[in-house]
Every structure is written in structure tokens, then in C-alpha cells.
Amino acid sequence: MITYQKIVEKLKKLGISYQEIDQTAAKSRSIDDLVSVTGMKYSEGMSTLIFRNEYNQYVVVLRRDDRNVINKEIKRLSNSKSLNFVEDKDLERLGFEQGLVSPAILDELQERFSLTILVDRKVEEMQSVICGIAKDGYALKVSKMDLFKLIGDNYVIADITVANEKRQTGVKKIILTGDTPSGKLHIGHFVGTLENRVKMQDEYETYILLANVHAYANYYEKSEVINQNVYDVFLDNLAAGIDPEKSTIYLESGVPETLEFYSYFLTMVTHARAMRNPSVKDEIRYKGIDPTLGFVCYPILQAADILQFNASVVPVGEDQLPVIEQAREIARDFNNAYGNLFTLPEGLVGRVARLVGTDGKEKMSKSGHNAILLSDDSETLKKKVMSMYTDPNRLKSTDKGSVKGNPVFIYHDNFNRDVEEVKDLKERYKNGAVGDVEVKEKLFKALDSFLEPIREKRKYYESRPDEAKEILVAGTDRARKAVQTNLVRFKQLMGVNKLID
Numbered sequence: 001m002i003t004y005q006k007i008v009e010k011l012k013k014l015g016i017s018y019q020e021i022d023q024t025a026a027k028s029r030s031i032d033d034l035v036s037v038t039g040m041k042y043s044e045g046m047s048t049l050i051f052r053n054e055y056n057q058y059v060v061v062l063r064r065d066d067r068n069v070i071n072k073e074i075k076r077l078s079n080s081k082s083l084n085f086v087e088d089k090d091l092e093r094l095g096f097e098q099g100l101v102s103p104a105i106l107d108e109l110q111e112r113f114s115l116t117i118l119v120d121r122k123v124e125e126m127q128s129v130i131c132g133i134a135k136d137g138y139a140l141k142v143s144k145m146d147l148f149k150l151i152g153d154n155y156v157i158a159d160i161t162v163a164n165e166k167r168q169t170g171v172k173k174i175i176l177t178g179d180t181p182s183g184k185l186h187i188g189h190f191v192g193t194l195e196n197r198v199k200m201q202d203e204y205e206t207y208i209l210l211a212n213v214h215a216y217a218n219y220y221e222k223s224e225v226i227n228q229n230v231y232d233v234f235l236d237n238l239a240a241g242i243d244p245e246k247s248t249i250y251l252e253s254g255v256p257e258t259l260e261f262y263s264y265f266l267t268m269v270t271h272a273r274a275m276r277n278p279s280v281k282d283e284i285r286y287k288g289i290d291p292t293l294g295f296v297c298y299p300i301l302q303a304a305d306i307l308q309f310n311a312s313v314v315p316v317g318e319d320q321l322p323v324i325e326q327a328r329e330i331a332r333d334f335n336n337a338y339g340n341l342f343t344l345p346e347g348l349v350g351r352v353a354r355l356v357g358t359d360g361k362e363k364m365s366k367s368g369h370n371a372i373l374l375s376d377d378s379e380t381l382k383k384k385v386m387s388m389y390t391d392p393n394r395l396k397s398t399d400k401g402s403v404k405g406n407p408v409f410i411y412h413d414n415f416n417r418d419v420e421e422v423k424d425l426k427e428r429y430k431n432g433a434v435g436d437v438e439v440k441e442k443l444f445k446a447l448d449s450f451l452e453p454i455r456e457k458r459k460y461y462e463s464r465p466d467e468a469k470e471i472l473v474a475g476t477d478r479a480r481k482a483v484q485t486n487l488v489r490f491k492q493l494m495g496v497n498k499l500i501d
């Protein structure tokens with residue numbers, strides 16, 4: 001009897017409700033064609049892969065179509081040294097035509113052949129499964145529970161796959177970003193990265209890290225200060241528009257698994273490579289510090305922050321790009337050594353890579369005392385704006401002034417939504433027809449209305465510390481769960497605990 005008929009009979013006998021999906025419109029039997037023709041998602045499909053090992057035993061792997069198998073794991077679990085895809089004559093022996101394999105008769109095949117069945121854990125997460133029914137142009141759709149009825153009791157469930165990057169349609173990509181808390185955030189942070197985070201949280205699965213462990217590398221003895229700074233950064237993120245319903249905001253030290261990743265990553269980076277990192281070198285020079293080991297290695301901790309989630313996008317300031325490069329190297333080296341586990345992350349710099357400070361000299365930074373904070377009240381804001389540095393060569397309001405590189409106009413460009421007003425001010429400034437005071441007063445008004453909703457939100461959470469804490473506790477819990485799964489996989493791939501597992 002041909003296999004397809006056998007399957008239909010079995011489905012009926014077991015009283016399984018099923019659907020036969022018409023895929024005859026597809027050009028070929030390849031999954032890619034089936035997906036594009038039927039509009040199904042890769043994550044809804046499951047393939048039955050059949051291998052043969054060196055003892056001529058069959059190893060059958062059930063994996064979701066948006067995943068790739070980790071060959072090493074398959075070999076380990078099936079005690080095989082070499083594994084090859086079966087040839088057509090093998091398939092025939094098992095009762096299948098080329099490319100028309102079905103999991104629905106695996107129990108019966110197991111009685112007749114030496115056959116190991118490995119089921120990827122991700123299959124367990126499926127509600128229903130679209131798989132082969134051994135008939136050209138058709139697929140079988142059954143509930144996951146019924147699939148397990150069909151394959152019998154003799155199988156092993158294990159983590160044997162990694163994401164197939166090319167087949168991630170419909171699955172949200174992951175963003176991870178964060179700040180080493182050094183106090184309240186300023187408008188430079190907003191245009192540099194906060195704005196991106198807020199925009200992208202709808203489209204991506206977003207994790208926002210409060211990097212308190214990183215802060216210890218700067219001043220380990222100042223725990224109180226660090227905690228205060230963390231809280232400020234936390235509130236500023238919420239105030240800027242991070243929605244705790246959409247994004248996961250978490251405390252770095254609340255996910256100790258990160259430090260486990262970090263320990264292994266430290267073994268993968270040479271001392272010379274760590275010292276060569278431009279972000280590290282620049283910061284040491286700029287801050288004039290005698291760096292701790294923790295400081296020199298902070299990019300490696302950051303790699304752990306990022307890779308543990310398999311984040312593919314990391315919104316950061318421009319100065320952090322060499323740190324992302326380090327994370328990519330670690331990911332690549334690990335993948336080369338142990339199989340594809342990590343996604344290679346990309347840095348994403350905001351629309352303004354480096355916002356000048358109110359002094360017009362340095363990049364805006366809290367320690368540079370040239371920052372406008374997101375939490376500044378109107379009065380403070382006014383003082384800061386009215387004493388801003390402008391064109392030093394312009395002594396009187398009738399002197400022709402320079403707009404280019406002038407911090408007052410840079411801020412107008414970035415924060416004043418009244419484009420006409422900005423155009424007019426620039427014209428008059430260039431012609432010596434406007435005073436600094438008017439330019440600054442208009443800037444104050446623009447910034448004040450930009451900051452107003454941010455201050456409001458901050459106040460909301462400041463006056464509801466229990467609600468704020470709940471957000472952080474829940475976020476840390478969610479982040480930790482996501483990371484734990486990845487750490488297990490990481491250690492399994494490396495086999496670190498092989499002797500005691």
C-alpha cells in the first residue's frame with residue numbers, strides 16, 4: 001500500500017482531526033516555494049529530516065522550518081560519528097518518494113528499522129504543525145498533540161537547532177541596548193539613542209539594560225551612587241517613551257547568567273586585543289583614569305549583554321561602535337568553534353551621532369557640565385539656554401553671525417518643530433538682523449515644549465515608586481528567562497559540564 005493511503009487510514013483510525021493543505025500551486029517541493037505560494041510562515045512548518053550514520057542506522061530529526069539543526073548535537077544524541085542525508089533508495093526502502101517524507105508513520109518504521117527519532121524542543125512550542133503527508137502537492141496539518149500520537153513513544157526531545165536567520169519572517173528581531181548609569185540622561189542621549197529605542201519598540205522585541213555591573217568598573221566603592229544613577233536612567237527611559245508593555249527594561253545584575261557568559265568570553269579575547277579597543281583607549285585618555293581590569297574588559301561584558309539575547313540590532317552612540325565590533329568577533333569565533341549559536345549584532349547610531357554641549361566645545365556629557373537634562377525644569381532650562389555659547393566672533397546683534405557649527409542653531413535644528421521660524425532666525429542671524437537673546441528665547445520655548453511631556457511622565461513614575469519597581473522586577477524576570485535558555489544551549493554546545501551532566 002502506498003504510504004499516503006496508509007497515513008490517511010491511520011489518521012482516521014486514531015480519530016485525529018486533520019487538514020490536507022493544497023500546495024499544488026508551488027513550483028517545486030522546496031520549503032521556500034511552498035512558503036511563498038501558500039502564505040504560511042516558516043515557523044508553522046516542520047520538516048522530517050532523515051540521516052544515516054556509519055552503522056547504517058537511521059536518525060530522524062523533526063525540526064521547525066525556521067530553524068537549522070546543530071549537526072554536532074544530532075551526532076552526540078544519536079551516538080554517530082558521521083551522518084549523511086539518506087539517498088533516494090533509502091527513502092524508498094522506508095516507503096517514501098524523494099522529497100515526500102512524512103513523520104506520520106515513524107512509529108511503524110521504528111518497529112522495522114533501527115531508527116532514532118530526535119525532536120527539537122521548538123517543535124514542542126508549536127500549536128499545530130504543517131508537515132509532510134507523503135503526497136505530491138499536499139501537506140498535513142495536525143495539532144502538536146496529535147503529531148506526537150502519530151510518531152509513537154520512542155523519541156528524544158532536545159535542543160538541537162538554532163534560528164535560521166533567513167527564515168525569520170514574522171518573528172520579531174531582537175534589540176538590546178542600554179546605558180552605563182552615570183546620572184540623569186540628557187537631550188544628547190535622546191537624539192543619539194533614546195529616540196531610536198522608542199521608535200523601534202513596536203517593530204522589534206526590545207530589551208533595555210540598566211548596566212549597573214558596568215558602573216562598578218568605574219567606581220566599585222560607590223554602590224549608593226550607582227543605585228541612584230540606575231534609578232535615574234530607569235525613570236528617564238520611561239519618561240522618554242519606553243513602554244513597559246512593549247519593551248523589557250531590566251537590571252543587569254539581576255541576570256547573573258550574563259556573568260557566566262562573560263567568564264567564557266574573557267577566555268576568547270587576547271589581552272592585546274582588549275587594550276587595542278578604541279572605545280576603551282579613548283575613554284581612558286579622556287577620563288584620565290588608571291583603568292581597572294573591569295574597565296579594560298567592559299566591551300567583553302557588553303558582548304555578553306548583547307549576545308545572550310541573540311540581539312541583532314544594538315542602538316548605541318557612535319563612540320560605542322568598536323565595542324559592537326568586539327561583540328561580533330566573539331560571536332563569530334564562538335560560532336566557528338562550536339556551531340552557529342550567536343547572531344552577529346549590528347550597531348545602530350541615532351540621527352545625531354554626537355550632540356555638541358551647551359559650551360560649544362565638547363560633546364554633551366554630564367561630567368562636562370554642558371548638558372541639558374531631560375528632567376531639567378523650565379527655570380534650569382532657561383538659565384542653561386540663555387548662557388549658551390554661540391558665535392564667539394559676533395559681538396553685537398548687528399554683526400553678521402555664523403550658523404554653521406553654532407550650538408544654538410544645532411539645537412534649533414534638532415528640537416524646534418517650527419521649521420519656518422528656524423529658517424527665519426538663521427537668515428536674520430546671518431545678516432546681523434537678530435539678537436542672541438531672541439534666538440535663545442525661541443530655543444528655550446522650543447526645548448521647553450519638547451521636554452514638557454517627558455517631565456510629566458517622569459513625575460508620574462516618581463510619585464508611584466511601587467509601580468516603577470514592579471516594572472523593573474517584571475522586566476528583569478522576563479530578561480532572565482530569555483537568557484537562561486540561551487545559556488543552557490551555550491554550555492551544551494561547549495560541553496562544559498559533560499563530565500557531570
Ligand code: TRP
Nearest residue numbers: 176177178179180211214302305
Ligand atoms: N557601554 C555602554 C555605554 O557606556 C552601555 C552598555 C552596556 C550597553 N551594555 C550594553 C549598550 C549593551 C548597548 C548594549 O553607554
